[in-house]
Amino acid sequence: MPLRELQYPAEPYSRVNRLRDRGDYTLETIHQIVNSCPMLHVSFQPPNSPFPAVLPMIGQMGSFTRPSADLGDVLDLYLHGYVSSRIMNLTRSPNSQEQEGLPVTVAASHLDGLVLALTPNSHSYNYRSAVLFGHATLVTDTAEKLYAMELITNSVVPNRWSNSRVPPNAAEMQSTSVLKVKINTGSAKIRTGGPHDERGDMEDEGLLDWVWTGVVPVYTVMGEPIAGGYNRVGEVPGYLESWRQEANQGAEEYAKEAVGREVAKKTGE
Template sequence: MSEREIYEATPRSTVNRLKQRAVYDHETVHAIIDSAPVLHVSFNPTWYDDDPFPTILPMLGCTGSYTPADASETSPPAVYLHGHSASRLMKLPSNPLDDSLPGVPVCVAATHIDGLVLALTPFNHSCNYRSAIVHGWAVPVTDYDEKMYALTLITDSMVPSRWSHTRIPPTEVEMKSTGVIRVNIVSASAKIRAHTAGDDAKDLADTEMRRRVWAGVVPMNVVYGEPVPTAGNLVEEVPRYIEEWRERENDGNVKYSREVASRNAPKK
Protein backbone atom coordinates (compact mmCIF):
# COMPACT_ATOMS: atom_id res chain seq x y z
CA MET A 1 0.00 0.00 0.00
CA SER A 2 1.41 3.38 -0.98
CA GLU A 3 1.78 6.04 1.67
CA ARG A 4 -0.68 8.32 -0.09
CA GLU A 5 -3.39 5.83 -0.92
CA ILE A 6 -6.71 7.65 -0.82
CA TYR A 7 -10.18 6.59 0.29
CA GLU A 8 -12.70 7.43 -2.43
CA ALA A 9 -14.87 10.43 -1.55
CA THR A 10 -18.34 8.91 -1.77
CA PRO A 11 -21.62 10.77 -1.14
CA ARG A 12 -21.59 9.19 2.33
CA SER A 13 -18.05 10.17 3.23
CA THR A 14 -17.61 13.50 1.44
CA VAL A 15 -17.17 16.43 3.82
CA ASN A 16 -19.66 19.10 2.75
CA ARG A 17 -19.22 21.78 5.42
CA LEU A 18 -15.79 23.49 5.30
CA LYS A 19 -14.47 21.19 2.60
CA GLN A 20 -10.97 22.60 2.92
CA ARG A 21 -10.64 20.71 6.20
CA ALA A 22 -11.34 17.34 4.60
CA VAL A 23 -8.64 14.67 4.32
CA TYR A 24 -9.09 11.27 2.70
CA ASP A 25 -5.68 9.60 2.68
CA HIS A 26 -5.16 6.33 4.55
CA GLU A 27 -2.22 7.58 6.60
CA THR A 28 -4.12 10.50 8.15
CA VAL A 29 -7.36 8.62 8.76
CA HIS A 30 -5.60 5.64 10.34
CA ALA A 31 -3.36 7.84 12.51
CA ILE A 32 -6.37 9.62 14.01
CA ILE A 33 -8.11 6.33 14.76
CA ASP A 34 -5.01 4.64 16.16
CA SER A 35 -4.13 7.52 18.50
CA ALA A 36 -7.65 8.18 19.79
CA PRO A 37 -8.12 7.05 23.42
CA VAL A 38 -11.68 5.92 22.63
CA LEU A 39 -13.52 4.91 19.48
CA HIS A 40 -17.28 5.39 19.28
CA VAL A 41 -19.04 2.65 17.35
CA SER A 42 -22.63 3.10 16.22
CA PHE A 43 -25.00 0.53 14.81
CA ASN A 44 -28.71 -0.11 14.40
CA PRO A 45 -29.95 -2.34 17.24
CA THR A 46 -32.99 -3.41 15.22
CA TRP A 47 -30.60 -5.88 13.66
CA TYR A 48 -30.64 -7.57 17.03
CA ASP A 49 -33.95 -6.73 18.73
CA ASP A 50 -36.99 -4.45 18.47
CA ASP A 51 -35.39 -1.36 20.03
CA PRO A 52 -35.97 1.51 17.54
CA PHE A 53 -33.17 3.72 18.84
CA PRO A 54 -29.66 3.74 17.37
CA THR A 55 -26.85 2.59 19.64
CA ILE A 56 -23.37 4.02 20.11
CA LEU A 57 -20.70 2.40 22.24
CA PRO A 58 -17.30 3.64 23.46
CA MET A 59 -14.75 0.98 22.58
CA LEU A 60 -11.03 0.29 22.23
CA GLY A 61 -9.66 -0.55 18.82
CA CYS A 62 -7.26 0.36 16.02
CA THR A 63 -6.57 -0.19 12.35
CA GLY A 64 -4.61 -3.11 10.98
CA SER A 65 -4.01 -5.25 7.90
CA TYR A 66 -3.87 -8.95 8.69
CA THR A 67 -2.59 -11.09 5.88
CA PRO A 68 -2.48 -14.89 6.36
CA ALA A 69 0.87 -16.51 5.73
CA ASP A 70 -0.48 -18.40 2.70
CA ALA A 71 -2.11 -15.34 1.09
CA SER A 72 -0.77 -14.05 -2.21
CA GLU A 73 -1.93 -10.44 -1.69
CA THR A 74 -1.88 -8.02 1.22
CA SER A 75 -5.24 -7.63 2.95
CA PRO A 76 -6.85 -4.18 2.85
CA PRO A 77 -6.82 -2.13 6.07
CA ALA A 78 -9.63 -2.67 8.54
CA VAL A 79 -10.64 -1.50 12.02
CA TYR A 80 -10.35 -4.10 14.76
CA LEU A 81 -12.50 -3.85 17.90
CA HIS A 82 -12.62 -6.09 20.94
CA GLY A 83 -15.06 -6.68 23.77
CA HIS A 84 -16.69 -9.37 25.85
CA SER A 85 -17.93 -12.17 23.62
CA ALA A 86 -21.38 -12.03 25.25
CA SER A 87 -21.93 -8.33 24.52
CA ARG A 88 -24.58 -7.33 22.02
CA LEU A 89 -22.20 -5.88 19.43
CA MET A 90 -19.91 -8.91 19.57
CA LYS A 91 -22.83 -11.28 19.00
CA LEU A 92 -24.46 -9.13 16.32
CA PRO A 93 -22.32 -10.11 13.28
CA SER A 94 -22.84 -13.81 14.04
CA ASN A 95 -26.63 -13.42 13.86
CA PRO A 96 -27.39 -11.02 11.00
CA LEU A 97 -31.00 -10.60 9.93
CA ASP A 98 -29.94 -10.33 6.29
CA ASP A 99 -27.51 -13.03 5.16
CA SER A 100 -27.14 -11.39 1.76
CA LEU A 101 -25.04 -8.56 3.19
CA PRO A 102 -21.27 -8.92 3.82
CA GLY A 103 -21.65 -8.09 7.52
CA VAL A 104 -23.37 -5.70 9.89
CA PRO A 105 -23.24 -2.01 8.87
CA VAL A 106 -21.46 0.09 11.51
CA CYS A 107 -19.89 3.52 11.82
CA VAL A 108 -16.67 4.13 13.76
CA ALA A 109 -15.77 7.64 14.93
CA ALA A 110 -12.54 8.98 16.47
CA THR A 111 -11.98 12.53 17.73
CA HIS A 112 -9.14 14.54 19.25
CA ILE A 113 -9.65 18.04 20.68
CA ASP A 114 -6.44 20.06 20.36
CA GLY A 115 -7.54 23.47 21.59
CA LEU A 116 -10.36 25.86 22.42
CA VAL A 117 -10.50 28.66 19.87
CA LEU A 118 -11.66 31.92 21.47
CA ALA A 119 -12.41 34.54 18.84
CA LEU A 120 -13.52 38.17 19.11
CA THR A 121 -17.13 37.16 18.51
CA PRO A 122 -18.87 34.06 19.93
CA PHE A 123 -19.93 33.13 16.41
CA ASN A 124 -16.30 32.59 15.37
CA HIS A 125 -15.44 30.49 18.42
CA SER A 126 -14.39 26.95 17.52
CA CYS A 127 -12.06 24.11 18.45
CA ASN A 128 -8.90 22.76 16.95
CA TYR A 129 -9.61 19.10 16.30
CA ARG A 130 -8.83 15.97 14.34
CA SER A 131 -11.69 13.61 13.57
CA ALA A 132 -12.17 10.52 11.44
CA ILE A 133 -15.27 8.62 10.38
CA VAL A 134 -15.30 5.09 8.98
CA HIS A 135 -18.26 3.19 7.56
CA GLY A 136 -17.90 -0.52 7.05
CA TRP A 137 -19.13 -4.06 7.46
CA ALA A 138 -18.52 -5.68 10.85
CA VAL A 139 -17.70 -9.40 10.81
CA PRO A 140 -16.59 -11.68 13.65
CA VAL A 141 -12.96 -12.77 13.71
CA THR A 142 -12.96 -16.54 14.22
CA ASP A 143 -9.51 -17.48 12.89
CA TYR A 144 -7.20 -17.97 15.88
CA ASP A 145 -4.14 -16.39 14.26
CA GLU A 146 -6.04 -13.31 13.12
CA LYS A 147 -7.63 -12.96 16.54
CA MET A 148 -4.21 -13.09 18.21
CA TYR A 149 -2.95 -10.53 15.70
CA ALA A 150 -5.85 -8.19 16.51
CA LEU A 151 -5.55 -8.52 20.29
CA THR A 152 -1.80 -7.90 20.14
CA LEU A 153 -2.35 -4.90 17.87
CA ILE A 154 -5.00 -3.35 20.11
CA THR A 155 -2.92 -3.89 23.25
CA ASP A 156 0.19 -2.39 21.69
CA SER A 157 -1.80 0.56 20.34
CA MET A 158 -2.38 1.57 23.98
CA VAL A 159 1.28 1.22 25.03
CA PRO A 160 3.83 -0.02 22.46
CA SER A 161 5.33 -3.43 23.29
CA ARG A 162 2.85 -3.94 26.14
CA TRP A 163 1.66 -7.33 24.84
CA SER A 164 5.12 -8.89 25.03
CA HIS A 165 5.62 -7.49 28.54
CA THR A 166 2.54 -9.22 30.01
CA ARG A 167 1.61 -12.74 31.06
CA ILE A 168 1.19 -14.47 27.72
CA PRO A 169 -0.07 -16.46 25.93
CA PRO A 170 -3.70 -15.90 26.97
CA THR A 171 -5.62 -18.80 28.42
CA GLU A 172 -8.34 -20.67 26.57
CA VAL A 173 -10.94 -19.09 28.86
CA GLU A 174 -9.61 -15.61 28.11
CA MET A 175 -9.74 -16.21 24.37
CA LYS A 176 -13.30 -17.55 24.53
CA SER A 177 -14.58 -14.69 26.67
CA THR A 178 -13.03 -12.02 24.44
CA GLY A 179 -14.61 -11.30 21.10
CA VAL A 180 -12.97 -9.52 18.17
CA ILE A 181 -14.73 -7.78 15.30
CA ARG A 182 -13.13 -6.70 12.05
CA VAL A 183 -14.75 -3.72 10.36
CA ASN A 184 -14.04 -3.99 6.63
CA ILE A 185 -13.83 -0.36 5.54
CA VAL A 186 -16.20 0.79 2.79
CA SER A 187 -15.63 4.54 3.08
CA ALA A 188 -13.62 6.84 5.33
CA SER A 189 -12.73 10.48 5.75
CA ALA A 190 -11.06 12.85 8.20
CA LYS A 191 -11.63 16.49 9.08
CA ILE A 192 -9.02 18.68 10.72
CA ARG A 193 -8.90 22.22 12.09
CA ALA A 194 -5.39 23.34 13.05
CA HIS A 195 -4.94 27.10 13.33
CA THR A 196 -5.64 30.19 15.43
CA ALA A 197 -8.90 32.15 15.55
CA GLY A 198 -10.28 33.39 12.25
CA ASP A 199 -11.82 36.78 12.99
CA ASP A 200 -13.84 38.93 10.62
CA ALA A 201 -12.12 41.91 9.02
CA LYS A 202 -14.60 44.35 10.55
CA ASP A 203 -13.83 43.02 14.05
CA LEU A 204 -10.09 43.23 13.45
CA ALA A 205 -10.59 46.87 12.42
CA ASP A 206 -12.23 47.66 15.77
CA THR A 207 -9.16 48.54 17.82
CA GLU A 208 -11.14 49.60 20.88
CA MET A 209 -12.98 46.29 21.02
CA ARG A 210 -9.76 44.33 20.50
CA ARG A 211 -8.27 46.04 23.54
CA ARG A 212 -11.20 44.76 25.59
CA VAL A 213 -11.75 41.23 24.21
CA TRP A 214 -9.00 38.61 24.49
CA ALA A 215 -8.74 36.33 21.46
CA GLY A 216 -6.59 33.28 20.98
CA VAL A 217 -6.37 29.54 21.50
CA VAL A 218 -6.21 27.54 24.71
CA PRO A 219 -4.25 24.38 23.74
CA MET A 220 -5.69 21.04 24.84
CA ASN A 221 -3.92 17.70 24.83
CA VAL A 222 -3.85 14.30 26.50
CA VAL A 223 -1.28 14.12 29.29
CA TYR A 224 -0.31 10.74 30.74
CA GLY A 225 0.37 11.08 34.46
CA GLU A 226 2.79 9.38 36.81
CA PRO A 227 2.14 5.60 36.78
CA VAL A 228 0.53 4.25 39.98
CA PRO A 229 1.29 0.59 40.79
CA THR A 230 -1.40 -1.85 41.89
CA ALA A 231 -1.37 -3.36 45.36
CA GLY A 232 -0.11 -6.65 43.91
CA ASN A 233 2.70 -5.13 41.86
CA LEU A 234 6.19 -6.46 42.77
CA VAL A 235 8.21 -4.56 40.14
CA GLU A 236 10.09 -1.86 42.02
CA GLU A 237 10.46 0.66 39.20
CA VAL A 238 8.22 1.59 36.31
CA PRO A 239 9.62 -0.19 33.22
CA ARG A 240 11.59 2.04 30.92
CA TYR A 241 9.44 1.20 27.87
CA ILE A 242 6.42 2.70 29.69
CA GLU A 243 8.29 5.80 30.83
CA GLU A 244 9.79 6.41 27.39
CA TRP A 245 6.38 6.04 25.75
CA ARG A 246 4.76 8.37 28.30
CA GLU A 247 7.41 11.05 27.86
CA ARG A 248 7.28 10.77 24.08
CA GLU A 249 3.49 11.01 23.95
CA ASN A 250 3.27 13.91 26.40
CA ASP A 251 5.95 15.89 24.59
CA GLY A 252 4.39 15.25 21.19
CA ASN A 253 0.85 16.08 22.30
CA VAL A 254 1.88 19.35 23.93
CA LYS A 255 4.05 20.36 20.97
CA TYR A 256 1.28 19.71 18.42
CA SER A 257 -1.49 21.52 20.31
CA ARG A 258 0.71 24.58 20.86
CA GLU A 259 2.05 24.60 17.31
CA VAL A 260 -1.36 24.59 15.65
CA ALA A 261 -2.63 27.23 18.08
CA SER A 262 -0.22 29.75 16.55
CA ARG A 263 -0.80 28.96 12.87
CA ASN A 264 -2.37 31.69 10.81
CA ALA A 265 -6.01 31.18 10.01
CA PRO A 266 -6.76 30.60 6.32
CA LYS A 267 -8.35 33.48 4.47
CA LYS A 268 -12.11 33.29 4.25
Protein backbone atom coordinates in the same frame (compact mmCIF):
# COMPACT_ATOMS: atom_id res chain seq x y z
CA MET B 1 5.96 11.37 0.25
CA PRO B 2 4.85 8.28 -1.72
CA LEU B 3 4.30 8.60 -5.46
CA ARG B 4 0.71 7.59 -5.11
CA GLU B 5 -1.25 8.61 -2.02
CA LEU B 6 -4.28 6.39 -1.51
CA GLN B 7 -7.59 8.14 -0.89
CA TYR B 8 -10.99 6.90 0.22
CA PRO B 9 -13.84 7.62 -2.22
CA ALA B 10 -16.12 10.50 -1.18
CA GLU B 11 -19.53 8.87 -0.88
CA PRO B 12 -22.67 10.92 -0.19
CA TYR B 13 -22.62 9.72 3.44
CA SER B 14 -18.90 10.40 3.96
CA ARG B 15 -18.30 13.65 2.11
CA VAL B 16 -17.21 16.72 4.08
CA ASN B 17 -19.72 19.37 3.04
CA ARG B 18 -19.32 22.19 5.53
CA LEU B 19 -15.88 23.90 5.37
CA ARG B 20 -14.76 21.59 2.59
CA ASP B 21 -11.12 22.69 2.72
CA ARG B 22 -10.82 21.04 6.12
CA GLY B 23 -11.71 17.67 4.60
CA ASP B 24 -9.09 15.00 3.99
CA TYR B 25 -9.63 11.60 2.37
CA THR B 26 -6.10 10.16 2.40
CA LEU B 27 -5.84 6.79 4.08
CA GLU B 28 -2.68 7.78 5.95
CA THR B 29 -4.26 10.85 7.58
CA ILE B 30 -7.43 9.00 8.56
CA HIS B 31 -5.66 5.88 9.85
CA GLN B 32 -3.24 8.03 11.85
CA ILE B 33 -6.12 9.79 13.63
CA VAL B 34 -7.87 6.49 14.36
CA ASN B 35 -4.78 4.66 15.61
CA SER B 36 -3.78 7.49 17.97
CA CYS B 37 -7.25 7.71 19.52
CA PRO B 38 -7.50 5.75 22.81
CA MET B 39 -11.31 5.58 22.63
CA LEU B 40 -13.36 5.16 19.47
CA HIS B 41 -17.10 5.73 19.24
CA VAL B 42 -18.80 2.89 17.36
CA SER B 43 -22.34 3.39 16.12
CA PHE B 44 -24.80 0.91 14.62
CA GLN B 45 -28.56 0.58 14.30
CA PRO B 46 -29.91 -2.30 16.41
CA PRO B 47 -33.12 -3.88 15.15
CA ASN B 48 -36.21 -2.88 17.16
CA SER B 49 -34.50 0.12 18.74
CA PRO B 50 -35.78 3.63 18.08
CA PHE B 51 -32.23 4.98 18.50
CA PRO B 52 -28.84 4.08 17.08
CA ALA B 53 -26.40 2.57 19.59
CA VAL B 54 -23.10 4.28 20.34
CA LEU B 55 -20.38 2.38 22.22
CA PRO B 56 -16.98 3.65 23.31
CA MET B 57 -14.53 0.91 22.28
CA ILE B 58 -10.82 0.29 21.93
CA GLY B 59 -9.65 -0.36 18.39
CA GLN B 60 -6.68 -0.35 16.08
CA MET B 61 -6.13 -0.61 12.35
CA GLY B 62 -3.80 -3.18 10.88
CA SER B 63 -3.40 -5.85 8.25
CA PHE B 64 -3.36 -9.49 9.32
CA THR B 65 -2.43 -10.68 5.84
CA ARG B 66 0.41 -8.13 5.59
CA PRO B 67 1.44 -7.11 9.12
CA SER B 68 4.19 -4.85 7.75
CA ALA B 69 1.63 -2.64 6.00
CA ASP B 70 2.01 1.01 6.93
CA LEU B 71 -0.61 3.63 7.79
CA GLY B 72 -1.13 4.67 4.18
CA ASP B 73 -2.07 1.16 3.07
CA VAL B 74 -5.46 -0.53 2.97
CA LEU B 75 -6.11 -1.68 6.53
CA ASP B 76 -8.87 -3.29 8.58
CA LEU B 77 -10.12 -1.96 11.89
CA TYR B 78 -10.07 -4.40 14.80
CA LEU B 79 -12.33 -3.68 17.78
CA HIS B 80 -12.15 -5.30 21.16
CA GLY B 81 -15.31 -6.41 22.92
CA TYR B 82 -17.26 -9.08 24.74
CA VAL B 83 -19.09 -12.18 23.57
CA SER B 84 -22.23 -11.26 25.47
CA SER B 85 -22.60 -7.73 24.25
CA ARG B 86 -25.18 -6.56 21.78
CA ILE B 87 -22.86 -5.64 18.95
CA MET B 88 -21.21 -9.05 19.07
CA ASN B 89 -24.54 -10.85 18.95
CA LEU B 90 -25.66 -8.77 16.00
CA THR B 91 -22.56 -9.55 13.97
CA ARG B 92 -23.16 -13.20 14.73
CA SER B 93 -26.80 -13.23 13.65
CA PRO B 94 -27.56 -15.08 10.40
CA ASN B 95 -28.74 -11.84 8.84
CA SER B 96 -25.41 -10.10 8.96
CA GLN B 97 -23.39 -13.21 8.19
CA GLU B 98 -25.27 -13.80 4.98
CA GLN B 99 -24.48 -10.26 3.99
CA GLU B 100 -21.19 -8.46 4.42
CA GLY B 101 -21.57 -7.90 8.17
CA LEU B 102 -23.10 -5.32 10.47
CA PRO B 103 -22.93 -1.75 9.08
CA VAL B 104 -21.01 0.37 11.58
CA THR B 105 -19.72 3.92 11.71
CA VAL B 106 -16.63 4.60 13.79
CA ALA B 107 -15.58 8.06 14.94
CA ALA B 108 -12.17 9.09 16.28
CA SER B 109 -11.76 12.64 17.56
CA HIS B 110 -8.93 14.63 19.13
CA LEU B 111 -9.45 18.07 20.65
CA ASP B 112 -6.30 20.18 20.13
CA GLY B 113 -7.24 23.67 21.22
CA LEU B 114 -9.88 26.21 22.20
CA VAL B 115 -9.89 28.97 19.58
CA LEU B 116 -11.09 32.21 21.17
CA ALA B 117 -12.17 34.98 18.79
CA LEU B 118 -13.68 38.43 19.29
CA THR B 119 -17.25 37.15 19.20
CA PRO B 120 -18.75 33.81 20.27
CA ASN B 121 -19.85 32.98 16.72
CA SER B 122 -16.25 33.00 15.49
CA HIS B 123 -15.03 30.75 18.30
CA SER B 124 -13.84 27.32 17.23
CA TYR B 125 -11.82 24.28 18.20
CA ASN B 126 -8.59 23.04 16.76
CA TYR B 127 -9.24 19.35 16.25
CA ARG B 128 -8.60 16.21 14.24
CA SER B 129 -11.57 13.98 13.60
CA ALA B 130 -11.99 10.93 11.42
CA VAL B 131 -14.94 8.75 10.63
CA LEU B 132 -14.90 5.29 9.05
CA PHE B 133 -17.82 3.41 7.49
CA GLY B 134 -17.68 -0.35 7.15
CA HIS B 135 -19.04 -3.79 7.90
CA ALA B 136 -18.21 -5.63 11.11
CA THR B 137 -17.82 -9.39 11.44
CA LEU B 138 -16.56 -11.56 14.28
CA VAL B 139 -12.99 -12.79 13.91
CA THR B 140 -13.11 -16.58 14.15
CA ASP B 141 -9.61 -17.53 12.98
CA THR B 142 -7.44 -18.05 16.07
CA ALA B 143 -4.25 -16.68 14.52
CA GLU B 144 -6.01 -13.55 13.33
CA LYS B 145 -7.65 -13.09 16.73
CA LEU B 146 -4.28 -13.31 18.45
CA TYR B 147 -2.82 -10.85 15.93
CA ALA B 148 -5.61 -8.37 16.73
CA MET B 149 -5.36 -8.83 20.50
CA GLU B 150 -1.64 -8.09 20.40
CA LEU B 151 -2.21 -5.12 18.07
CA ILE B 152 -4.84 -3.63 20.38
CA THR B 153 -2.90 -4.26 23.61
CA ASN B 154 0.20 -2.63 22.16
CA SER B 155 -1.86 0.34 21.02
CA VAL B 156 -2.63 1.08 24.68
CA VAL B 157 1.01 0.70 25.77
CA PRO B 158 3.62 -0.23 23.14
CA ASN B 159 5.30 -3.58 23.92
CA ARG B 160 2.90 -4.35 26.76
CA TRP B 161 1.88 -7.65 25.13
CA SER B 162 5.34 -9.25 25.35
CA ASN B 163 5.86 -7.75 28.81
CA SER B 164 2.85 -9.44 30.37
CA ARG B 165 1.51 -13.00 30.61
CA VAL B 166 0.73 -14.26 27.11
CA PRO B 167 -0.67 -16.06 25.22
CA PRO B 168 -4.25 -15.87 26.51
CA ASN B 169 -5.51 -19.18 27.88
CA ALA B 170 -8.47 -21.08 26.43
CA ALA B 171 -11.01 -19.37 28.72
CA GLU B 172 -9.70 -15.94 27.77
CA MET B 173 -9.76 -16.72 24.07
CA GLN B 174 -13.33 -17.90 24.53
CA SER B 175 -14.58 -14.91 26.50
CA THR B 176 -12.94 -12.22 24.39
CA SER B 177 -14.30 -11.32 21.00
CA VAL B 178 -12.67 -9.30 18.32
CA LEU B 179 -14.60 -7.53 15.60
CA LYS B 180 -13.05 -6.85 12.23
CA VAL B 181 -14.42 -3.91 10.30
CA LYS B 182 -13.87 -3.99 6.53
CA ILE B 183 -13.75 -0.33 5.57
CA ASN B 184 -15.96 0.98 2.75
CA THR B 185 -14.80 4.54 3.03
CA GLY B 186 -13.94 7.30 5.44
CA SER B 187 -13.04 10.93 5.82
CA ALA B 188 -11.19 13.24 8.15
CA LYS B 189 -11.66 16.85 9.13
CA ILE B 190 -8.85 18.87 10.63
CA ARG B 191 -8.63 22.41 11.92
CA THR B 192 -5.41 24.12 12.92
CA GLY B 193 -4.41 27.77 13.24
CA GLY B 194 -5.41 30.81 15.25
CA PRO B 195 -8.70 32.68 15.50
CA HIS B 196 -10.40 34.34 12.55
CA ASP B 197 -12.99 37.09 12.86
CA GLU B 198 -15.37 38.82 10.52
CA ARG B 199 -14.37 42.22 9.09
CA GLY B 200 -16.92 44.14 11.14
CA ASP B 201 -15.32 42.97 14.39
CA MET B 202 -11.77 43.33 13.10
CA GLU B 203 -12.41 47.01 12.42
CA ASP B 204 -13.80 47.67 15.89
CA GLU B 205 -10.84 49.25 17.73
CA GLY B 206 -12.58 49.21 21.11
CA LEU B 207 -13.31 45.52 20.74
CA LEU B 208 -9.73 44.72 19.74
CA ASP B 209 -8.48 46.55 22.83
CA TRP B 210 -10.87 44.67 25.10
CA VAL B 211 -11.18 41.01 24.04
CA TRP B 212 -8.24 38.61 24.36
CA THR B 213 -8.00 36.45 21.24
CA GLY B 214 -5.88 33.38 20.74
CA VAL B 215 -5.75 29.66 21.34
CA VAL B 216 -5.66 27.58 24.51
CA PRO B 217 -3.81 24.40 23.43
CA VAL B 218 -5.46 21.21 24.70
CA TYR B 219 -3.68 17.87 25.01
CA THR B 220 -3.83 14.60 26.89
CA VAL B 221 -1.31 13.88 29.60
CA MET B 222 -0.40 10.55 31.16
CA GLY B 223 0.60 11.17 34.76
CA GLU B 224 3.14 9.30 36.90
CA PRO B 225 2.18 5.62 37.00
CA ILE B 226 0.58 4.56 40.31
CA ALA B 227 1.47 1.02 41.40
CA GLY B 228 -1.45 -1.31 42.13
CA GLY B 229 -2.08 -3.16 45.41
CA TYR B 230 -0.25 -6.35 44.43
CA ASN B 231 2.54 -4.85 42.34
CA ARG B 232 5.99 -6.13 43.33
CA VAL B 233 8.10 -4.54 40.59
CA GLY B 234 9.96 -1.65 42.22
CA GLU B 235 10.65 0.51 39.24
CA VAL B 236 8.25 1.47 36.45
CA PRO B 237 9.64 -0.46 33.44
CA GLY B 238 11.54 1.46 30.78
CA TYR B 239 9.24 0.55 27.87
CA LEU B 240 6.36 2.13 29.79
CA GLU B 241 8.17 5.15 31.20
CA SER B 242 10.05 6.21 28.07
CA TRP B 243 6.93 5.82 25.93
CA ARG B 244 4.85 7.82 28.44
CA GLN B 245 7.29 10.70 28.38
CA GLU B 246 7.62 10.71 24.60
CA ALA B 247 3.86 10.53 24.12
CA ASN B 248 3.30 13.39 26.57
CA GLN B 249 5.88 15.53 24.80
CA GLY B 250 4.45 14.70 21.38
CA ALA B 251 0.89 15.53 22.44
CA GLU B 252 1.88 18.89 23.91
CA GLU B 253 3.98 19.76 20.88
CA TYR B 254 1.22 18.91 18.44
CA ALA B 255 -1.34 21.11 20.21
CA LYS B 256 1.08 24.05 20.38
CA GLU B 257 2.43 23.75 16.86
CA ALA B 258 -1.09 23.42 15.46
CA VAL B 259 -1.76 27.02 16.50
CA GLY B 260 0.87 28.26 14.04
CA ARG B 261 -0.30 26.15 11.12
CA GLU B 262 -3.00 27.90 9.13
CA VAL B 263 -4.83 25.25 7.12
CA ALA B 264 -8.37 26.60 7.15
CA LYS B 265 -8.90 29.05 4.33
CA LYS B 266 -12.30 30.18 5.46
CA THR B 267 -13.06 32.30 8.49
CA GLY B 268 -14.84 31.30 11.66
CA GLU B 269 -16.22 27.97 12.57
